[in-house]
Amino acid sequence: MQKWQRRKDERPTEILDAALELFGTKGFVSTKIDDIAKQAGVSKGTVYLYYPSKETLFKEMVYVLMLPRIKEVELYISNYQGKQTELLILIINRWWQTIKSSGLTGIPKLIISEADKFPDLTKFYVKEVIHRIHTIVVNVLNNGVKQNEFKKMNTALTARVIMSSLVYFSMWETSLKKYDKKDLKVEDMIEQQIKLVLDGIKK
Amino acid sequence: MQKWQRRKDERPTEILDAALELFGTKGFVSTKIDDIAKQAGVSKGTVYLYYPSKETLFKEMVYVLMLPRIKEVELYISNYQGKQTELLILIINRWWQTIKSSGLTGIPKLIISEADKFPDLTKFYVKEVIHRIHTIVVNVLNNGVKQNEFKKMNTALTARVIMSSLVYFSMWETSLKKYDKKDLKVEDMIEQQIKLVLDGIKK
Amino acid sequence: MQKWQRRKDERPTEILDAALELFGTKGFVSTKIDDIAKQAGVSKGTVYLYYPSKETLFKEMVYVLMLPRIKEVELYISNYQGKQTELLILIINRWWQTIKSSGLTGIPKLIISEADKFPDLTKFYVKEVIHRIHTIVVNVLNNGVKQNEFKKMNTALTARVIMSSLVYFSMWETSLKKYDKKDLKVEDMIEQQIKLVLDGIKK
Amino acid sequence: MQKWQRRKDERPTEILDAALELFGTKGFVSTKIDDIAKQAGVSKGTVYLYYPSKETLFKEMVYVLMLPRIKEVELYISNYQGKQTELLILIINRWWQTIKSSGLTGIPKLIISEADKFPDLTKFYVKEVIHRIHTIVVNVLNNGVKQNEFKKMNTALTARVIMSSLVYFSMWETSLKKYDKKDLKVEDMIEQQIKLVLDGIKK
DNA sequence: TATGAATGAGATTTCATTCAT
């Protein structure tokens, strides 16, 4: 019966995943390194072997897990040919699926909660996550206006409004859902939002 | 006697106000009882004279400060006579003004951040804040449909979508604004959202 | 039966004394804050109430305890009238008595051991302790030469040599005595050193 | 087989040298096994292959490195024919050169700092280093008295006084020099001390 | 024999809460 195994390569990801789950539900301060270690199946010391401090671990978690997701979505839509209306629907749905399936629904809540404790991280998030998605949406809206699918509008503000609901839904899913109406589904709210928005902007 | 009833003295309110300011900006764990005491101009011991624990203080703060705001809005619209379109605009704007002017923009972030640490509080918030506003909005939408101002729609989901943006904007204001584009204004985003929504639901 | 007493004024000195005893025997790293607290009859938290960190406590201990002793000796000899030979004997004996009676024999060892960990403190010690005593001794030697009591000599180096033995004796007393010949006495070694030195420098 | 005997391999010596350098500058607790391993060009595990614990390594270091130095000096003077005055000068200078050139100036500081943590080691040091040098010096002094070079005196105490300065100088070199007057040199202080002592004891 | 990943006991520090004054 071995006391432990040598798993140099797998450890970082395992620890990051454990961190995501716990930070995501309990927040930065309430999550204890011991909990993360237990969740990852290692000892406290091992966490420190890979990440020099709790703060570093937190930041790395966001950096390492968010960026690939953004790129995924960017890639997914980059070759799109067709109506912007369809594309907008695609983007919104795709975003939610990506975030949900990779367990990242807790991240927006974390960033909002800990913004002032991690200014660098928040700047990163605003620039590399929020602004990049924003750009994607603005482009779609602009193209739609050009191609006569959408009315003229302030596309920057419209993009913000569209995204605001999506982000809220992901926070609601993580924090409030269990205290709210059990049968409410993010997917339904998203569908309704798409309808509303398209009705509002379509020509 | 409900526990969120005001006491006669001035002290409790002063402490609550201090708590609102500090919890609202730094979150529950990072706010120290000592900070609140200093901010309220009293000593640490005095805080404990009025609130038996930090958790209680936190809960009371939400109870005592949120309820009157809801009632304010409910009262404000109760005697309304006129178009539902106008009323919807009024409600949305009024809500933001009320929250902003009473320094409560930080509350949604707090609730979302600390939901699992304060299940009772979250239940209270969902029931007495979210659902009550939701009801208000749903009524307006239903009346609008009845009076032929609005299209037929799933008013419950639509109300959720409308509110989601509003709540997100208040979190953005508290946490992300300073790391985001400086010239973005919540008021403009709200205005754009109203336009979008009305374009989407108007007949 | 009281759990504790309020002793705001006495605490700092009590903690400093406990720190002196423990740091002096076990060194900086091996002395635990818990030990100091126990020795001072308070809890760990109380130590932190008065000194914000272990390092600060250590530095304060040296600052607060050494300076008055230097001043004591300076004062003691300032009004001296008479032979420099006698004065030199007085100074040497007085220094040892002062250091011994105030429990400060451990300080030189501490400074030597921890010099690189506390550069500021070491600079302070070199400047305000070593150099001040050095100046005192050099003055006496110079006066002695002037008054024809002593031979011409390099008084700066001679002062260093005289002091070196004294400092070593105090380290020997703290660290080695108990492992060395039990009947050896610092006082005897000092006496012998005075004889030797005076024989060496007297005309 | 005494435990401080050299092993045949090169490794133990390399580790010991690394230990000497690091313990000598940073002290026992602040020196990490990892640092020693890195300095010796091996891995942490390898250190434990040769020395069962940090404490053992520390002790062995002193045992293995000090003894040959003492023997060197003993040998050096054993065949001496001539004036004891010259011999005393020789011994003092030789001691300093030996210690300095083999990087052992840090040892006295270490012994003094860690005495109570390593009672065995301290006893060894007192017996096999201090007392042996002491004996050498006392013999020279006794011979000098016999041969009418020196006055009658308490040779035991005089030897202590002579050595005390030397030991202090080596601690000063290791710890305080860089915080003290930059142009002071141990060699000059030793020269002055020799002068002083000889003037004091010569007939 | 050699490595360095993994462990866990133990240290410093923080701070909600208590309680002497």
Add this chain to the structure above:
DNA sequence: AATGAATGAAATCTCATTCAT
């Protein structure tokens, strides 16, 4: 009623030592 000194539980982080590879 008010204060703030005192407490001690709990959290982060370190590192000597072990042991799988």
